[in-house]
Amino acid sequence: MNHFEYKDGVLHAEGVDLNRLAAEVGTPFYCYSTATLERHYKVFSGSFPKGTLVAFSVKALGNIAVLKTLAKLGAGADVVSGGELRKALKAGIPGGRIVFSGVGKTKAEMTLALEAGIYQFNVESEPELQALSAVATALGKPAPITIRVNPDVDAKTHAKITTGTAETKFGIPWSRARAAYALAAKLPGIKVVGVDVHIGSQIVDLEPFETAFAKVAGLAAQLRADGHVIERLDLGGGLGVPYITNNEPPPDPSAYGAMASRVTRDLGCQIILEPGRLIAANAGILVSRVLYVKQGEARTFAILDAGMNDLIRPAMYDSHHEIVPVNEPKPDCPRRRYDVVGPVCETSDIFAAERELPELAEGELVAILSAGAYGAVMSSAYNARPPAPEVLVKDEQWSVVRPRLDDDALFGSERIPDWL
Numbered sequence: 001m002n003h004f005e006y007k008d009g010v011l012h013a014e015g016v017d018l019n020r021l022a023a024e025v026g027t028p029f030y031c032y033s034t035a036t037l038e039r040h041y042k043v044f045s046g047s048f049p050k051g052t053l054v055a056f057s058v059k060a061l062g063n064i065a066v067l068k069t070l071a072k073l074g075a076g077a078d079v080v081s082g083g084e085l086r087k088a089l090k091a092g093i094p095g096g097r098i099v100f101s102g103v104g105k106t107k108a109e110m111t112l113a114l115e116a117g118i119y120q121f122n123v124e125s126e127p128e129l130q131a132l133s134a135v136a137t138a139l140g141k142p143a144p145i146t147i148r149v150n151p152d153v154d155a156k157t158h159a160k161i162t163t164g165t166a167e168t169k170f171g172i173p174w175s176r177a178r179a180a181y182a183l184a185a186k187l188p189g190i191k192v193v194g195v196d197v198h199i200g201s202q203i204v205d206l207e208p209f210e211t212a213f214a215k216v217a218g219l220a221a222q223l224r225a226d227g228h229v230i231e232r233l234d235l236g237g238g239l240g241v242p243y244i245t246n247n248e249p250p251p252d253p254s255a256y257g258a259m260a261s262r263v264t265r266d267l268g269c270q271i272i273l274e275p276g277r278l279i280a281a282n283a284g285i286l287v288s289r290v291l292y293v294k295q296g297e298a299r300t301f302a303i304l305d306a307g308m309n310d311l312i313r314p315a316m317y318d319s320h321h322e323i324v325p326v327n328e329p330k331p332d333c334p335r336r337r338y339d340v341v342g343p344v345c346e347t348s349d350i351f352a353a354e355r356e357l358p359e360l361a362e363g364e365l366v367a368i369l370s371a372g373a374y375g376a377v378m379s380s381a382y383n384a385r386p387p388a389p390e391v392l393v394k395d396e397q398w399s400v401v402r403p404r405l406d407d408d409a410l411f412g413s414e415r416i417p418d419w420l
Ligand SMILES: *Cc1c(COP(=O)(O)O)cnc(C)c1O
Pocket: 057, 059, 060, 078, 101, 102, 198, 200, 201, 202, 236, 237, 238, 239, 274, 275, 276, 277, 278, 373
């Protein structure tokens, strides 16, 4: 469910006409819908027991205006760097609702997080435990931790976003989990509060989640028997979204919530979740203009002014994004097959291959859907292209929440050495 719909023949973001927005902002641009973000957050958090902490995964969509939108609903944040932590704090998310994940936290980042009084560190290795203990001891602030365990469960998602198998770098191997907790209990700067797991992203089947959660619940009981205080279960993010409108939809958040509650109920732990994609993906679109329609020998190319530097998911994850014209096509509009591509000088700069679409004309606006998560956050200035700006819409209001970079912002920080 989202709030991007045709009204009077023009695609709107809530009450905002995207033709008019494109005229004001220029293309390409990301457009986020407040109502959609809010709806996704409420449906998701409402699927879990009271007292659950829903920590939005900042890496999915880190714009501070978006974070503030969610913060106003009570969201916490799951951060994976000092930069994300600072953004979350700037958006008004209290330290006490922030969890810190990731395999490579630096001591400087640990210090920042301890000073901000974050809710917990999700620790991913024994050396990280030692380093965190040293930093926390020096500061005189014990670090609340969970250990992220790797349950060796195949999430049955794209290889680049599966994280809970023995071959990935994430979490402490299942066989060493109890020993790692024993180590944690001995370290002076560490305070054990729970267990953490995250098995991957864009998971469209409840079964791998249930397998992982059941294993973690069993481990949590064992850890209690070992004498540890286990009062929180962080179950990670990862619930998938429909990228193809007519496909079978992924599981409903309420089914996910019911399953997670059932599997973990006996422990009486607080549940923590770190959803990113589920909140953000369908709350954002990338609006772009068709620069040229080029007739190749074997294919017809619709060349957009957005490129892989703006949205890298198709190139990186072979992902599917629906593409729709901003001006609603007439029912009798002929359909053609296009390779929808960007201007970047890479063959992988392609949004859709041999996609059947209503006939596209030069100058026409199109919207690439489901682009809110892992879109703008992964954008770059490759080819010296300023990344697409971001616009946040609420009802009839809109605001540019990250402007297009001018030359000074784009390359003004580069320096020519004295000796050159
Ligand atoms: C990426 C990530 C998430 C968010 O995953 P989604 O699939 O976007 O919900 C949550 N937790 C951790 C540790 C992550 O790395």
